[in-house]
Amino acid sequence: MPSLTIRNIDEALKRQLRLRAAHHGHSVEEEIRQMLRSMAAANPADGPSHSAGPTARSPSPAATSRSATATSPSSGKQVLLIIGGGIAAYKSLDLIRRLRERGFAVRCILTAAAQHFVTPFSVGALCGQRAFTDLFDPMSEFDVGHIRLARDSDIVIVAPATADLMAKMAHGLADDLASAVLLATDKPILLAPAMNRFMWEHRATRHNFAQLMADGVSVVGPNEGEMAESGEHGIGRMAEPLEIVAAMESAFARNAATGPLAGKRIIVTSGPTHEPIDPVRFIANRSSGKQGHAIAEAAAAAGADVILVSGPVHLPDPPGVKTTKIETAREMLTAVEAALPADAAIFAAAVGDWRTADTARQKIKKIAGGTPQLALVENPDVLASVARAKSKRPKLVVGFAAETEHVVENAQKKLASKGCDWIMANDVSSESGVMGGDQNAVHLVSHSGVESWPPQSKDEVARHLIARIAAALAGEK
Numbered sequence: 179m180p181s182l183t184i185r186n187i188d189e190a191l192k193r194q195l196r197l198r199a200a201h202h203g204h205s206v207e208e209e210i211r212q213m214l215r216s217m218a219a220a221n222p223a224d225g226p227s228h229s230a231g232p233t234a235r236s237p238s239p240a241a242t243s244r245s246a247t248a249t250s251p252s253s254g255k256q257v258l259l260i261i262g263g264g265i266a267a268y269k270s271l272d273l274i275r276r277l278r279e280r281g282f283a284v285r286c287i288l289t290a291a292a293q294h295f296v297t298p299f300s301v302g303a304l305c306g307q308r309a310f311t312d313l314f315d316p317m318s319e320f321d322v323g324h325i326r327l328a329r330d331s332d333i334v335i336v337a338p339a340t341a342d343l344m345a346k347m348a349h350g351l352a353d354d355l356a357s358a359v360l361l362a363t364d365k366p367i368l369l370a371p372a373m374n375r376f377m378w379e380h381r382a383t384r385h386n387f388a389q390l391m392a393d394g395v396s397v398v399g400p401n402e403g404e405m406a407e408s409g410e411h412g413i414g415r416m417a418e419p420l421e422i423v424a425a426m427e428s429a430f431a432r433n434a435a436t437g438p439l440a441g442k443r444i445i446v447t448s449g450p451t452h453e454p455i456d457p458v459r460f461i462a463n464r465s466s467g468k469q470g471h472a473i474a475e476a477a478a479a480a481g482a483d484v485i486l487v488s489g490p491v492h493l494p495d496p497p498g499v500k501t502t503k504i505e506t507a508r509e510m511l512t513a514v515e516a517a518l519p520a521d522a523a524i525f526a527a528a529v530g531d532w533r534t535a536d537t538a539r540q541k542i543k544k545i546a547g548g549t550p551q552l553a554l555v556e557n558p559d560v561l562a563s564v565a566r567a568k569s570k571r572p573k574l575v576v577g578f579a580a581e582t583e584h585v586v587e588n589a590q591k592k593l594a595s596k597g598c599d600w601i602m603a604n605d606v607s608s609e610s611g612v613m614g615g616d617q618n619a620v621h622l623v624s625h626s627g628v629e630s631w632p633p634q635s636k637d638e639v640a641r642h643l644i645a646r647i648a649a650a651l652a653g654e655k
């Protein structure tokens with residue numbers, strides 16, 4: 179299918195499309211494509227080229243969720259929702275509604291702080307059963323009890339996951355019902371963090387988050403956008419209820435362990451690196467991380483245990499993926515080495531080749547009539563280090579080559595010089611629109627030849643690459 183560009187869609191429609199796409203667990207572009215396909219299937223006489231447009235006959239999100247209720251494979255599952263004390267708690271009321279529409283039974287625990295934002299009464303009314311609030315509530319202990327609450331569910335969702343709850347979880351504290359249940363559960367946990375951006379970026383929260391990732395907790399969001407505090411913008415908004423539902427469904431899908439990469443561990447790198455010059459300046463590149471993040475998401479959807487090592491990007495963490503965030507090439511190498519061993523490693527990040535020999539401690543001042551001379555030194559080669567590793571080398575090492583000329587020839591040279599198994603070569607010249615765009619045209623360069631794939635979305639490239647990796651790991655050609 180030719181690529182698709184739709185301009186001038188109003189904000190409300192864009193929002194509906196994003197939510198539908200999040201619910202189905204794929205990109206907006208893919209969502210539109212699937213809507214067009216189903217319209218064409220429903221009206222074969224129209225033919226694909228006569229479609230009236232993506233919105234003309236598409237069902238509303240409400241209609242979609244109603245049909246999902248009837249068909250959802252997750253129906254009958256029990257969700258335990260822990261609501262933390264953040265402003266985003268109001269969105270959890272909608273989350274309960276969305277979960278119940280899809281046939282999930284929902285039990286809720288509210289922390290003491292959460293009860294300042296939403297009441298146990300309204301939560302109970304939406305759940306269809308009373309909400310739980312106290313660890314030392316005789317009714318709870320004899321009725322359900324915190325251990326049963328912890329065990330009698332298929333998944334535990336924490337939304338909003340406050341900085342405080344994340345800190346307690348990371349350190350194993352259990353001084354209230356929510357934290358005791360989180361410590362006692364043997365079920366998968368999905369966090370939807372929400373907090374002020376300074377709380378999110380605080381070193382303590384970073385440590386706690388890294389610990390929770392290492393402990394195998396799944397995360398959705400937080401997203402970038404307007405904060406509750408007027409005029410503030412940044413990362414810290416709770417994921418939308420439908421994004422949380424989509425993340426939960428992919429967590430269930432992964433747990434089903436039926437995908438072609440079930441039982442496999444895959445490392446993916448994504449995004450650019452930032453090499454500091456001084457406290458305010460850095461050397462970077464235009465990589466958006468879209469291709470690497472799409473690969474990580476596709477690998478997780480195929481059942482793999484995925485560790486994504488990402489440079490600074492403006493993308494939400496893919497659901498069901500353990501994401502480690504780094505800034506520099508040296509940090510990326512350390513994070514990748516810490517994630518080994520793995521069955522396959524895919525190096526889609528655009529790692530800076532150089533950094534400054536010294537990082538100035540203070541901002542370099544402008545001096546009249548002079549310019550600073552920056553001495554550069556080479557960064558470690560993350561791809562070559564792993565591909566040539568004496569121990570713990572993944573069975574399959576895949577590099578990316580971002581080239582602006584002689585794309586295939588340069589990729590063949592890179593394949594030989596780095597010691598990897600495949601190179602995914604793409605043209606990143608400004609005319610190609612690949613850097614930051616949603617489309618990609620890649621060549622798979624291996625020791626047995628060159629395959630040129632047709633232009634397609636980065637999501638499709640990701641799915642095709644993951645299918646090829648699954649086949650290669652299974653011993654197929």
Ligand SMILES: Cc1cc2nc3c(=O)[nH]c(=O)nc-3n(C[C@H](O)[C@H](O)[C@H](O)COP(=O)(O)O)c2cc1C
Nearest residue numbers: 262263264265289291292340341342343372373374
């Ligand atoms: C108006 C208001 C809004 C708050 N919003 C958040 C928030 O979004 N995220 C967060 O982590 N903490 C937030 N807090 C702080 C938490 O409520 C506080 O840390 C509390 O102890 C969290 O308790 P819990 O983790 O048991 O729910 C907010 C506090 C107030 C007063």
